[in-house]
Amino acid sequence: MAxxxxxxxxxxxxxxxxMFISATVVFIVPHLVPGNPLSxxxxxxxxxxGSLNARELIEQYTKMFGLDRPLWQQYLSFLAQLARGNLGxxxxxxxxxxxxxxLPSIPWTIGLLxxxxxxxxxxxxxxxxxxxxxxGRSPLFQALVPVALVLYTVPYYIVALILVFLFAFRWQIxxxxxxxxxxxxxxxxxxxxLDVLHHATLPALSIIVVSLGWWFLSMRSLxxxxxxxxxxxxxxxxxxxxRHILWRYAFRNALLPQATGLALSLGHIVGGAIITxxxxxxxxxxxVIYNAIKSLDFPVIQGSVLLLVVAVATTxxxxxxxxxxxxxxxxxxxxx
Amino acid sequence: xxxxxxxxxxxxxxxxxxxxxxxxxTLLTQPELRRTGSFPVRLPPGPGGLLGTDALGRSVAIxxxxxxxxxxxxxxxxxxxxxFLGALIGFVSGYFGKAVDAILRTLTxxxxxVPSLLFxxxxxxxxxxxxxxxxxxxxxxxxxxxxxxQSRAQVLSLKERTFVKLSRLSGMSSLEIIFxxxxxxxxxxxxxxxxxxxxxxxxxxxxxxLLGLGPQREMTLxxxxxxxxxxxxxxxxxxxxxxxxxxxLMCLFLALYLVHLGLDEVSNPRLAARG
Numbered sequence: 138m139a140x141x142x143x144x145x146x147x148x149x150x151x152x153x154x155x156m157f158i159s160a161t162v163v164f165i166v167p168h169l170v171p172g173n174p175l176s177x178x179x180x181x182x183x184x185x186x187g188s189l190n191a192r193e194l195i196e197q198y199t200k201m202f203g204l205d206r207p208l209w210q211q212y213l214s215f216l217a218q219l220a221r222g223n224l225g226x227x228x229x230x231x232x233x234x235x236x237x238x239x240l241p242s243i244p245w246t247i248g249l250l251x252x253x254x255x256x257x258x259x260x261x262x263x264x265x266x267x268x269x270x271x272x273g274r275s276p277l278f279q280a281l282v283p284v285a286l287v288l289y290t291v292p293y294y295i296v297a298l299i300l301v302f303l304f305a306f307r308w309q310i311x312x313x314x315x316x317x318x319x320x321x322x323x324x325x326x327x328x329x330x331l332d333v334l335h336h337a338t339l340p341a342l343s344i345i346v347v348s349l350g351w352w353f354l355s356m357r358s359l360x361x362x363x364x365x366x367x368x369x370x371x372x373x374x375x376x377x378x379x380r381h382i383l384w385r386y387a388f389r390n391a392l393l394p395q396a397t398g399l400a401l402s403l404g405h406i407v408g409g410a411i412i413t414x415x416x417x418x419x420x421x422x423x424x425v426i427y428n429a430i431k432s433l434d435f436p437v438i439q440g441s442v443l444l445l446v447v448a449v450a451t452t453x454x455x456x457x458x459x460x461x462x463x464x465x466x467x468x469x470x471x472x473x
Numbered sequence: 474x475x476x477x478x479x480x481x482x483x484x485x486x487x488x489x490x491x492x493x494x495x496x497x498x499t500l501l502t503q504p505e506l507r508r509t510g511s512f513p514v515r516l517p518p519g520p521g522g523l524l525g526t527d528a529l530g531r532s533v534a535i536x537x538x539x540x541x542x543x544x545x546x547x548x549x550x551x552x553x554x555x556x557f558l559g560a561l562i563g564f565v566s567g568y569f570g571k572a573v574d575a576i577l578r579t580l581t582x583x584x585x586x587v588p589s590l591l592f593x594x595x596x597x598x599x600x601x602x603x604x605x606x607x608x609x610x611x612x613x614x615x616x617x618x619x620x621x622x623q624s625r626a627q628v629l630s631l632k633e634r635t636f637v638k639l640s641r642l643s644g645m646s647s648l649e650i651i652f653x654x655x656x657x658x659x660x661x662x663x664x665x666x667x668x669x670x671x672x673x674x675x676x677x678x679x680x681x682x683l684l685g686l687g688p689q690r691e692m693t694l695x696x697x698x699x700x701x702x703x704x705x706x707x708x709x710x711x712x713x714x715x716x717x718x719x720x721x722l723m724c725l726f727l728a729l730y731l732v733h734l735g736l737d738e739v740s741n742p743r744l745a746a747r748g
Contacts, residue, residue, distance in 0.1 A: 151582065155582075155586060155587065158583045159583070159587055163595060166592070166596055286730070290723075291723055292676055292722075294680070298698070298715060299719070302716075306707055306708065306710075313708075401586075404587055404589070405588065407588045407590075407591075409680075411590065412680050412683050412684065427685065430601075430686060435598060439595065446588075449586065449588060
């Protein structure tokens with residue numbers, strides 16, 4: 138238990154450090170642009186003719202983030218505001234807070250990403266294990282590898298574009314955009330749930346299709362290397378059934394690096410999903426960021442970026458917490 | 474060795490073909506043909522119209538030749554910067570160890586786990602409207618984490634080899650050892666890393682462009698898709714407008730990946746033997 142706690146505390150520290158450093162980068166970046174961090178945004182906003190409440194907004198901001206004070210004090214108050222969950226005001230819809238703009242989009246992003254990521258990870262791993270175990274004897278299995286390679290090199294949004302063209306424009310099986318039909322009110326009913334599913338199919342498919350390729354390839358090569366190990370040979374020699382050796386022995390050992398892979402590529406997945414959301418006008422955080430970019434709403438961009446960073450770091454932390462469940466070595470480290 | 478690797482050859486020739494198309498296409502077109510309205514609008518591809526024209530009366534083929542070169546330029550600049558920074562950080566971290574290593578390693582871990590696209594979005598939205606080179610430099614500045622982690626691991630294993638120990642005993646300075654003894658041993662490996670960073674940079678540029686943060690006044694493959702989408706090319710059934718840059722990007726990614734695999738196999742012969 139002591140070993141587990143020690144492992145836990147180092148992971149927790151890394152989690153906090155990640156969020157702290159990211160918040161610092163988010164704070165420093167606007168200061169690298171010459172002039173007042175907000176002035177460049179406001180001047181451009183004025184050029185577009187959208188700065189109705191600009192003066193009031195600047196005053197609020199100056200007060201809240203202490204822009205007239207020295208940099209280190211600004212930094213401290215920035216962190217203090219963040220710790221309280223205050224992300225500042227939105228520029229394009231001024232009296233409302235950034236959190237009011239951002240929060241409604243979070244469930245859509247989390248819903249889309251968690252379902253697709255888990256689904257493709259599990260499915261890719263299982264297919265990869267079966268194909269890797271069989272050694273690619275059947276021609277169907279051999280054909281899977283180049284297909285997966287091509288899919289893996291293609292970014293999500295390109296698959297998304299092709300899916301939109303084929304299934305939404307050409308054949309009109311699925312809707313072009315949005316998360317639910319116009320005129321439908323979000324509620325807990327079967328009609329609404331089905332409508333959401335119908336809208337989510339294409340965005341989900343574009344994420345699944347691409348990431349499936351990678352999980353398949355990595356599990357396949359992991360199983361192939363496991364096959365040569367002594368413990369597998371021993372298991373075979375004792376006459377255990379083939380299926381038992383694959384799922385109880387080889388697969389469980391290959392799951393460890395596969396889980397590490399999931400943690401490592403999480404950032405990549407989130408980055409790709411942001412743009413996929415834009416293509417489908419899916420009302421998640423990516424769509425919020427896209428609209429904020431169009432309306433030059435820097436605080437909203439900043440807030441969304443911070444939220445996504447926290448989400449990625451936290452998910453990584455959760456994967457770390459689950460790690461001892463699949464790796465007894467971490468549970469029992471230090472016992473010898 | 475490298476020239477006999479099939480994957481490397483195939484990938485490299487695809488990239489070379491793209492470069493040639495880009496250079497020839499750019500050289501052959503008069504500058505005034507790039508303006509909007511130089512051609513009839515919405516011309517489908519065919520013998521007369523080459524790759525067709527977009528809704529603004531620009532030739533897709535001319536845009537493509539310019540975009541290929543610019544996208545490759547983004548990859549080149551960003552990958553050079555990212556690999557160099559990463560190798561430097563990894564070297565310092567691996568070679569000096571102790572506190573320096575602890576700090577740099579934590580930083581690397583953080584930047585590896587956080588999606589760099591987010592930071593890119595943040596910066597690009599502040600300096601919106603910059604050119605291709607500036608976008609490339611911003612991308613490169615956030616592309617160091619993965620080469621840093623890997624070069625650190627390489628240095629750690631090289632550091633303990635006899636020839637490095639020998640040169641330390643013979644009185645070479647740390648910098649001398651890094652550049653004279655360690656660097657040459659890692660060049661081929663750095664090459665594979667460079668190609669990886671190149672791929673990631675082109676990907677990041679396309680992503681930023683699709684979000685409306687690309688080089689607005691210039692043409693890249695990402696910007697081509699961005700313009701096509703913002704004029705509703707899919708709904709207007711102008712498939713050639715968006716499909717041409719999309720297919721080109723796919724080809725480029727595949728070619729880069731093949732080059733990467735080839736370099737990997739050559740610098741790591743055990744991989745090639747495994748098939």
